Amino acid sequence: MQSEHIDIVGCFVNLVGATLGLAVFTPEKQREIDTMLRTQWGGQEVYIKKSDVDVEARAVAIRAKYNGRNRRELMVEYNISRAQFYKILKGD
Structure with missing residues (x-):
């Protein structure tokens, strides 16, 4: 069995899709957001805070x-x- 490696953009798009549902976040919109994120952030190291702490x-x-x-x-x-x-x- 081979595990599929999903990067952070793929994970984000899947999470938003699961949260909003296909009626709102259509596969076309998913591809559009995926492309925009990869175009704007591709190749960069991005820091993501663990939590939203004041x-x-x-x-x-x-x-x-x-x-x-x-x-x-x-x-x-x-x-x-x-x-x-x-x-x-x-x-x-």
Whole structure:
């Protein structure tokens, strides 16, 4: 059995198609969007954030909750590294 390799553009187009349905996102529209994305972004490295986090609000919350002894708990709660934790405390 051979697995099919789908790149990020193909994955995006399939996800939108599955979400909207073929009545709205017709195969013709899918091909059009696929072509536009590949033309505009093809060959470039694109960074996609893991989540839509309000970085400043998160930093304020971490600083407010930090008591000098709960670094590990806050790192787990906010899913951040030790280096990121100290950057936040420093204000970077």
